[in-house]
Amino acid sequence: MKRRKTKALISVSLVVIILAGILTACSPKAEPEAAAPTAEAASEATTRETTTETTTQTTTEDLETTFPESETRKIYKGLTKDDSPDYKHLVASYSTYYHSYDVTRTENLKASVEKINNIVVPKGQTFSFNQTVGKRTVTAGYKEAKVIAEGEFVDGLGGGVCQVSSTIFEAVLRANVKIVARTYHSLEISYVPLGGDATVQWNSKDFQFENDLGADIRLNMYCADGKLTCEVYSKKKIDVGDVEINISRDGGSYVLTRTVNESENYRTVSSYSKPKPATTKAATTEKKTEKEKETEKEKETKKETKTEKETKKEKEKEETTKKKKKDD
Secondary structure, eight states: OHHHHHHHHHHHHHHHHHHHHHHHHHSOOOOOOOOOOOHHHHHHHHHHHHHHHHHHHOOSSOTTSSSOGGGOOOOOOOOOBOOSTTOOEEEEEEEEEOOTTOHHHHHHHHHHHHHHTTEEEOTTOEEEHHHHHOOOOTTTTOOEEEEEETTEEEEEETTTHHHHHHHHHHHHHHTTOEEEEOOOOSBOOSSSOTTSOOOOBTTTBOOEEEOOSSSOEEEEEEEETTEEEEEEEESSOOOOOOEEEEEEEETTEEEEEEEETTEEEEEEEEEOBOOOOOOOHHHHHHHHHHHHHHHHHHHHHHHHHHHHHHHHHHHHHHHHHHHHHHHO
């Protein structure tokens, strides 16, 4: 009897233990307390936060530079090239001339022409010279040639590129497209008539036109043997009307007008300064020669004066000697 009771108690105890174990496993575990952040972790978190904030607020461009790229003008939709034979209708063309023996300037012309040749300007879109050609840098293939700076022609990177923009300006004028932005040079230039130029400077002065002809157009540019040409082509024949370009002088300014079918639709006024007089080597030599002549003349005069004094002194001495002999 006692054995049976003992066995029953043991069985009950085992059941209780098993149930207690099951209940403990099923109950949710308490989350451990978060440890206080170490000084190193706090420092890292602060650094990350500061870095993110600074990167977001700081621009990569210096606003004090010559070309503040962070203050760009409107960015137009990128243009692409197409060298297919589909553009077979000539709308307008214009040529200018350059000295091919000026090697660095010629290389600058070719570098920018390469960017423009076969560029397509879809209908309704705008062509930007600076956006299409890009920044004139050494890595882009540009050399030092004459540019305008502070009222005179000096050597500068990309000199000659304005002849390309001016040639395009003259060509698209005859294609009767809308001129959006054009600036004249500060000094007189010779490759286009005064009043018919379009100067450019990276991110400062741009030449832009809008294709409002109702059809896509393509610019073809050639630069060889001292001749620079811009041609405007289209896939279908476009009637731009009877276009006439006239430049007249009004006092110290030049007025360019475009009339289409005897109706004026574009006018721009330009005024230029004369370049500062340059001191040439010949002029310096001439001045030096004149100065040397004056110095030599002064020396001759002094020499003559000295000779006269010596002659007079010798005469006086001779007279004294004669008088002394006479007295003797």
